Amino acid sequence: MTTDFELRTRPLMPGFGVEIFDVDLKTAGSDARQKVVDLFHANGAILLRRQDMDPDDLMSFIGLFGEAEDHTQTQFTLPGYSKIFLLSNKIVDGKPIGAHNDGVGWHTDYSYKEEPVMCTMLYAVEVPDEGSDTLLADLCAAYDSLPRERQAQLDGLVLHHSYQHLMSTRQFGRMELSEEMKAANPDVFHPLVRTHPADGRKALWVSTGTVKGIVGMPDDEAQALIDELVEFVTSEPFVHRHKWHVGDILMWDNRCTLHTGTVFDDTKYIRLMHRLWVKGDKPF
Ligand SMILES: [Fe+2]
Structure with missing residues (x-):
């Protein structure tokens, strides 16, 4: 289903990805939500800033795109939420709560499966002042x-x-x-x-x-x-670099992108991101 409803946007780079303005995902109506989904499928990636999402909000939002996928390293999912994976260098009670430096190196998620994940969403909870960027290739x-x-x-x-x-x-x-x-x-x-x-x-x-x-x-x-x-x-003309701020939601379409994380000074900074996946279909 597509909608004629319009949202204010700007490209992440010419011909690829859009930043979507004026949408609070917690309270957005069904027209705005559907438009966000349409923009995602047409543009390869979407960015929404200053979002305030608890785990149930994230689950409700990801459900608009399809069925959430499980994660391979189940020890790093958010307690009570098997579909929300933690990317973090945070240690709680002597144990890492998430995967650290997971996803550094160009790749597309879950490509070792018959049906790789359709999309990846990252929600920024805590971000370093420098480093830890996400790069997307069109x-x-x-x-x-x-x-x-x-x-x-x-x-x-x-x-x-x-x-x-x-x-x-x-x-x-x-x-x-x-x-x-x-x-x-x-x-x-x-x-x-x-x-x-x-x-x-x-x-x-x-x-x-x-x-x-x-x-x-x-x-x-x-x-x-x-x-x-x-x-x-992954050469310069095809790559968008995202610098994170708390509250950012970045989603990319694994059917038409590669991505990589970059490292950061983990002796100085804490990073905590929530990652959600949507099930995909067999590539053709
Ligand atoms: Fe990844």
Whole structure:
């Protein structure tokens, strides 16, 4: 469902993402809420500032976009809210309450699943004065900027994504997975060029971390192509940098973006973000 109701907005960068003004999500009516959803599907990302959301407000808001997804590391969810994941360096009673520096490195969330999450929402509760930015890359603009012949070369390629591969990398301490974790996370295969179901726009849906190779291509050739494409889609013209303030809600569409966090001085600052996911469908 779409609505003619208009909201005041401005692009996050030309042709990508919108900041939405004058909406208090706690009290917004159904027309405004629907418009926020429409803007999300059409623009790849939305930003709303100065929001005051308790966990129930966040659950009610995320429900507008679909069904909330579970999180892999269940020890870092908010007590009583299994769909709200904490990103934090905060220690309470000697224990970390959230995942620290999770998501540093360009990626798209849950890409090791058959049905990766459709979108990711972050709500800023406590933010460092510097560092801890979130960068978003517009994969549709990257694809559209390629010459037609190059698009045709990439169009039919299929990426091999693997959770086991991700966890075996240095970033995750070359972790050996239990047999249960291996069985719960089998390797999956997704198109390199992904079509957005809302309007058919195409995204150059490359990633790092979970990507192990390209089907039918020798490993060294595949790795060189993946490296080249990641460098291209995350180059300056396609990247928006978000600097956080308390109360910001940033949501991005994983079907057409890559994202990364950046580090911060965790000896000086505390970071606490609430992360929510919405279930997605099989990429095509
Ligand atoms: Fe992420």
